């Protein structure tokens with residue numbers, strides 16, 4: 519059975535924790551999109567980890583962790599991340615890398631940095647991990663696929679020269695930066711070949727067999743629905759699809775094999791980077807929630823930058839669940855909200871004097887004002903509760919109000935960052 523774990527908001531919903539938790543009963547966990555630009559924070563018996571590239575299943579010895587073809591593969595980063603795990607006492611995980619994954623090159627990171635600097639105040643808030651230049655090159659057909667490292671070297675060198683010719687025009691005339699040397703780029707590719715060789719696999723074939731054998735497979739998404747390049751808040755989005763549907767492509771499996779789509783939804787809102795954020799809060803109210811949020815505050819796992827904070831947005835989340843095709847929802851970080859007297863839920867957007875429950879395209883979203891419904895707080899700590907019925911009445915009302923607004927069953931409630939801090943709802 520294939521199950522996708524994806525974000526229905528702006529990312530940072532706690533997918534890492536849920537994947538790590540569900541990985542216990544899984545055989546294979548696959549990353550199918552994105553790169554090392556976002557991080558999953560995981561707390562387990564080995565300590566606290568921020569995984570950026572590896573799937574959140576690497577902590578179990580019975581699982582195989584896969585980097586699918588849809589991922590932006592930063593090879594030195596992969597090496598570092600594996601070393602970091604083993605250094606902290608995690609047994610060496612079984613890792614496979616798709617032979618069709620494309621390689622994040624050092625110049626992608628440079629181009630990302632140069633472009634952010636060029637855009638200055640109008641930048642997209644990129645993490646400067648090279649993601650946009652990487653996917654641009656992939657679709658412009660000038661990216662390097664892992665398989666190419668193992669092909670004809672002369673052909674590879676010719677391609678490197680062509681890519682450098684293109685890149686150097688931009689470097690010289692737009693960014694006024696040092697040019698690429700084709701020999702150096704080729705050398706880098708050869709170094710990457712050596713690092714990645716032990717992991718390379720025909721992943722699509724491997725998964726075809728695994729599906730036939732009835733293995734439990736998890737697709738682990740990065741970021742969330744609203745960062746999807748097609749269905750998100752374009753252009754303030756990421757450069758690869760964050761939707762479960764893309765899991766089929768980014769892993770190389772048939773779409774109809776994805777039987778369960780678990781959308782991870784946060785009990786309040788947080789976002790990084792620029793872009794419209796209708797239920798955003800500011801000042802002390804935001805600082806308080808940011809300080810209490812997640813595990814040790816809402817700060818980026820990759821960049822450390824403070825996340826933007828807001829109340830639960832039912833309009834965005836319902837849409838986020840719809841475009842994911844969510845079959846169930848896990849509501850996370852609910853424990854954080856125990857300090858509030860009352861909890862606003864954004865149940866509508868007012869745009870040009872009209873209230874709508876439909877999530878609009880970006881130019882309208884920028885005009886939207888939140889319409890709130892307020893629910894009473896529960897004013898206590900719910901960590902440690904394992905049984906839904908034992909939750910305070912007002913807490914259950916908050917969960918049920920969210921469930922009603924988004925129209926997808928909330929099957930699990932996460933009330934702490936740890937693996938076992940979960941309430942399974944009957």
Ligand code: GDP
Nearest residue numbers: 530531532533534558559812851932933934935
């Ligand atoms: P991801 O990218 O979706 O995996 O999310 P992040 O790891 O960036 O952010 C989620 C943060 O919330 C991490 O620090 C988690 O340890 C933490 N977290 C996850 N679930 C819960 C929860 O139920 N309660 C609390 N307090 N923290 C949680």
